[in-house]
Amino acid sequence: MLDARKTATCPHHAPKDHPAVKPAKVGILLANLGTPDDYSYWPMRRYLSEFLSDQRVIDYPRWKWQPLLQLIILSKRPFSSGAAYKSIWNHDKGESPLMTLTKDQTAKMTEALTAKYGDQVMVDFCMRYGNPSTKSKVDAMIEAGCQKILFVPLYPHYAGATSATANDEFFRALMEATWQPAARTIEPYFDQPEYIDALANSVEEAYASAEKKPDVLVCSYHGMPKRYLMQGDPYHCQCQKTTRLLKERLGWDDTQILTTFQSVFGPEEWLRPYTVEHVAELAKQGKKNIAVIAPAFSADCIETLEEIQEEIHEAFEEAGGESFLYIPCLNDRDDHIAALTRVVAQNLKGWLD
Template sequence: MSDARRPENAPGDHPNVSPAKTGILLANLGTPDNTDYWSMRRYLNEFLSDRRVIDYPRWKWQPLLQLIILTKRPFSSGAAYKSIWNEEKGESPLMTITRDQTEKLADVMRDRHGDQVMVDFCMRYGNPSTRSKVRRMVDAGCTRILFFPLYPHYAGATSATANDQFFRALMEETWQPTARVVEPYFENPLFIDALTDSVEQAYANIAARPDMLVVSYHGMPIRYLRQGDPYHCQCQKTTRLLRERLGWDSTQITTTFQSVFGPEEWLKPYTVDEVARLARDEGKKKIAVIAPAFSADCIETLEEINEEIRESFEQAGGEEFTYIPCLNDGDAHIQALAAIIDDNLKGWIG
């Protein structure tokens, strides 16, 4: 039932207006609707047509994408998604986890701020779209929206494109809400504490301590770094802060980058190659891998790290491979995100 009412002292034909609220809109990368060819093709087409992701000239990139890549890749990507698909709910793990995070954060915000706030989530690619959720918030009376890209580290292909889509959605609104965007939180002490706790808990459950903790981040072309993208530096700082918080020296932890795509040189070392080198050349037979750039487990962690990268390590002679899950909807992560949200609500909500 709508709580919209005609404003006091307004004429009788004035449209109903909902009580003013503040919207908190979480955003993640996105997910296909299903694992079949056409669902995958639609999702990959939207993702790989984004100039923030692939910035080659359209005249050069689109024929290659439409005629070659999108003819073949939906089959292989669909198979990868199928191997991790949440069959019970008919959706990807990223969708399940992001919804769980949103529900828990909504509970926290409701306890703190009552009906002053509305918490929801959207995806940059696929569904639920950013546009649909901005529209829903405006319809519900949100005159302010705090937009929170769930990427600890800034990158043009993640944070920036999510922000682009948010502001495109605002452009369509007649009564445009005031907006704020949460800045990257890669060095936030509560985020580092949550990462530290996840490592310590994982190590406590491993019979033999790993020889190395591999901190794997999603990669990007080195060219982006040279153009001024701060992602690489922010990743390195997260690893350093995590190492310091754990009280370790540099021989126990290393930074790598995964998910290389296309012919360009990407940030190195590549995770898939480095784990093999550790096993083969340095005799590191027991490793653990953590992926702090992802706020929720997804295809890049559950399939790429826990299957492809694990296989690379084991084929090179590695014996014990431990994947440490993302922070997901764990209590420490939710409390960290809630604290970041409250900090960004200052001046809007007392």
């Protein structure tokens, strides 16, 4: 990660009282969604308040939404969400699995990028909501001498509620910098061959070790209101393309793989089909053995470890399903790290070659 101890020196030909300047670096800042500091009530409430107050996530007028959120939703939801987090919490390290996995990914990315670029780069991570904040990490990179920063939201697919809001927070942090670094953000990598290969490898490995071969693979993506698609958000189309490319890479036909959407919130219609309903329908149709993968998540989190493996799994079994295989996110797999390293390298061209 960051090493801010590099010697700072006065620029050549500058007067002796000129402030010292550290050697120029290129910062690579990985960003994930975020996590509460703890699963107890107040940490959960702070996290949920920040998350659900983001108008990229919930775009209702503030005068209408905030009283409902602060007075009603956040009086109850921290308890239910806290219980869900407690069921998956990494108690040994005192943190959520997403935090643990993001640290592991960052360590491997640091190793890979340092091997490629030496001490010209610094790698770290931040969270859009909660800690470590985006601003704290941007400030640390600037302090360490990063005159260029590549911002890397760890979302393969673009969505306003994920990539865009992460970028928003990055640029807000830059607004407060006295000496702004040059800045870049990455394009979504949902169709990059290395990413598709990593997904396919994880599926092939899971199928090879499964006790019962699944009848169908359900690609469950995080949902969003259908209205966002109608407004021009490309997320739905990018998810469909990932499923198609994965199918082609595996050499399968349309009967062996399908796309669904999970994590529905609120009263309006979201992208369909809903995963929790569709897996139950599959069981009723005689598809007794299924596998589920979550390609839109770069690391396992509450939506995969609790929602998929508990809620969605339970819905499948209650409808008559027999064998439910969850295929973990790519996490810190070597092929995933290689794919991310290639994405970063492509976006560093012109800065580092």
